[in-house]
Amino acid sequence: MLSVLTRFFVIICVALIAAFVSLSIWGVEIAIAAGIFIISIPLIYAYINLARLRKHILADSLENMSLPSGFWEEVFFRLQRLIRNLKQRIRSIEQQHDHFIEAFQASPNGIVMLDESDQIEWCNSIAERFFGLVFKRDVMQRINFLIRRPEFVQYLQKRIFEEPLLLERMGPNGNLSLMLQAFPFGQKRHLLLVQDVTDLQKADAMRRDFVANVSHEMRTPITVLMGFLETVQTLDLQKDQQDQYFDLMMSQAQRMKSLVEDLLTLANLESNTLPASVSVVKIETLMAMLKNDAEALSQGKHAIDFELSSPMNLLGEEREIHSAFSNLVSNAIRYTPDLGSIKVAWSVNSQGQGEFLVKDSGPGIASEHLPRLTERFYRVDRSRSRDTGGTGLGLAIVKHIANRHQAQLIIESTPGNGSAFMLRFPKDRIATS
Ligand code: ADP
Numbered sequence: 001m002l003s004v005l006t007r008f009f010v011i012i013c014v015a016l017i018a019a020f021v022s023l024s025i026w027g028v029e030i031a032i033a034a035g036i037f038i039i040s041i042p043l044i045y046a047y048i049n050l051a052r053l054r055k056h057i058l059a060d061s062l063e064n065m066s067l068p069s070g071f072w073e074e075v076f077f078r079l080q081r082l083i084r085n086l087k088q089r090i091r092s093i094e095q096q097h098d099h100f101i102e103a104f105q106a107s108p109n110g111i112v113m114l115d116e117s118d119q120i121e122w123c124n125s126i127a128e129r130f131f132g133l134v135f136k137r138d139v140m141q142r143i144n145f146l147i148r149r150p151e152f153v154q155y156l157q158k159r160i161f162e163e164p165l166l167l168e169r170m171g172p173n174g175n176l177s178l179m180l181q182a183f184p185f186g187q188k189r190h191l192l193l194v195q196d197v198t199d200l201q202k203a204d205a206m207r208r209d210f211v212a213n214v215s216h217e218m219r220t221p222i223t224v225l226m227g228f229l230e231t232v233q234t235l236d237l238q239k240d241q242q243d244q245y246f247d248l249m250m251s252q253a254q255r256m257k258s259l260v261e262d263l264l265t266l267a268n269l270e271s272n273t274l275p276a277s278v279s280v281v282k283i284e285t286l287m288a289m290l291k292n293d294a295e296a297l298s299q300g301k302h303a304i305d306f307e308l309s310s311p312m313n314l315l316g317e318e319r320e321i322h323s324a325f326s327n328l329v330s331n332a333i334r335y336t337p338d339l340g341s342i343k344v345a346w347s348v349n350s351q352g353q354g355e356f357l358v359k360d361s362g363p364g365i366a367s368e369h370l371p372r373l374t375e376r377f378y379r380v381d382r383s384r385s386r387d388t389g390g391t392g393l394g395l396a397i398v399k400h401i402a403n404r405h406q407a408q409l410i411i412e413s414t415p416g417n418g419s420a421f422m423l424r425f426p427k428d429r430i431a432t433s
Contacts (some may be wrong), residue, residue: 007042007071015039046072053079063087110178110194116187118143118156130171130178130194143192156182161190166197177201213377217259217391221252228252255389262393265323266376269400276404278315280431283346284308286322290344294329301338309347314354315429316405324401327394328358328421334388335381335419336362352427359420365413373411374399398423405429 015038023031049072056065062083067073104111110127112120119140123133131147138146144153155165164181171178180194228249232242291306298304314321332342340361347355365373369380377392379385385392395409398421402409406426413419 004071011039011042049076108196110180110192112143112192112194114143114182114190114192116189118190120146121189127192127194130176130196132172152180168201210376213392214259214263217377218256221255225249225252255386255391258389259391259393262391262397265397266393266400269320269397269404272404275406276317276320276401278429279318280433281314281316281318281321283313284311286318286325287344287346289322290325290329293326294333294342294344297330298333298342302333302336303339303341304333305341305343307343307345307347309345310354312348312354312430312432314425315431316425317401320401320404324398324423325356327398328356328423331390331394331421332358332360332362332419334390335384336360340418348430349424352430354425354430356423356425357420358422359418361418364415364417364419365411366415370411370413374409 015035018038019031019035022034049068052065052068053062053076056062063080065076065080067076067080104124107124108126110124110130112123112127112131112133115121119142120133120135120138121140123135123138127133128135133146144156147153149167151165152167155161161182161184164179167178167180170176175198176196177198177200178194179197180192182190182192185191228245231237232245237245287306287308291304294304294306329342329344332344336342342361343357343359345355345357345359347357349355363381365380369378372378373380374395376396378395379390379392384390399409401407402423406429408424410422410424411419412422
């Protein structure tokens with residue numbers, strides 16, 4: 001390949017030779033014309049190639065342009081290679097960008113990118129949902145015009161982002177608790193990370209309620225017990241009076257014991273995340289035990305009927321099944337006034353599901369209480385529950401045991417018409433032996 005200077009030199013030489021030859025043959029005018037003609041050939045060629053280049057640049061088809069020969073071939077070839085490399089780089093940067101966007105979109109957290117004036121540069125769909133934003137509509141809008149909660153506006157204004165900010169009652173239905181924090185990046189930009197902490201907040205509130213409830217439940221019998229102890233210590237009591245006090249103390253101690261036992265049962269059930277085992281629970285034996293316990297608890301004050309309609313047994317954890325069944329039976333006895341009737345039945349329905357039913361003629365429960373009955377310490381009739389030794393944890397235990405056996409707890413009750421509590425077990429937990 002000849003260099004540009006050499007080419008230039010060659011053209012000038014050829015033009016001069018042509019001019020000299022023409023001069024000696026045809027005279028000055030022809031010599032000048034021949035020189036100009038020779039020099040303008042590469043200029044015309046260059047013009048034609050530049051025009052082609054312009055056409056391909058305008059049509060963005062430089063890579064498809066056919067290469068001319070000679071000097072322009074190299075120029076066009078290098079230009080095409082440059083364009084191809086640039087396009088490839090742009091494509092790979094775009095791909096990287098798309099991957100980042102996909103990763104940010106896949107995040108369970110809301111992400112908002114803010115510029116130095118807190119204008120939204122980008123946000124993912126979770127942030128759109130959390131704050132009711134629409135990225136296409138709200139892009140480059142100042143975020144404090146769109147999220148107008150005073151605590152959030154203040155947080156942005158203060159520019160102290162070391163601590164996160166908790167925003168409650170957020171989201172489309174106003175039921176989300178969001179924890180957000182701004183992190184500086186780039187040139188005075190901020191990345192706003194938003195986490196849905198609704199469940200954590202709920203769990204925290206439940207934990208606080210639980211501790212308060214347990215303390216409250218324990219404080220009453222302890223206070224009563226201490227009162228009796230003081231009385232026995234300070235007063236000179238007769239033997240029969242003393243016995244009476246000891247009985248009362250015993251019943252308070254018993255109440256605490258039941259509470260601690262139920263709490264331990266619940267804690268065990270909650271910590272055991274595996275489904276219940278599938279050992280055979282002999283229903284006939286279990287029903288006989290329940291009958292004995294029920295008669296002892298009722299002391300003949302109720303008409304209790306036990307019905308075994310199916311010889312089928314249950315596959316599950318015997319201790320848990322016994323605890324769930326006896327909780328339902330003892331509730332029926334404790335809440336049904338004297339002379340009331342109670343029916344306890346075991347059957348298998350037409351779909352092969354096992355059904356344990358406890359039906360009583362007691363006071364019944366108003367519908368607004370039904371969904372909350374299985375909450376820990378939820379009581380409809382507080383005084384009756386306490387008077388009869390209830391801990392407020394019985395149905396919570398039943399519900400946990402039901403879940404571990406994939407069973408449903410179905411409660412039907414109307415005030416004045418008694419209650420029916422049924423545990424319905426799936427077909428694959430029913431066995432012949
Ligand atoms: P408790 O130890 O107080 O009985 P449970 O969790 O077993 O706690 O029951 C929760 C509440 O449901 C009880 O306090 C009571 O008000 C109501 N309840 C449960 N079983 C019956 C029933 N058979 N009849 C009427 N009310 C009931």
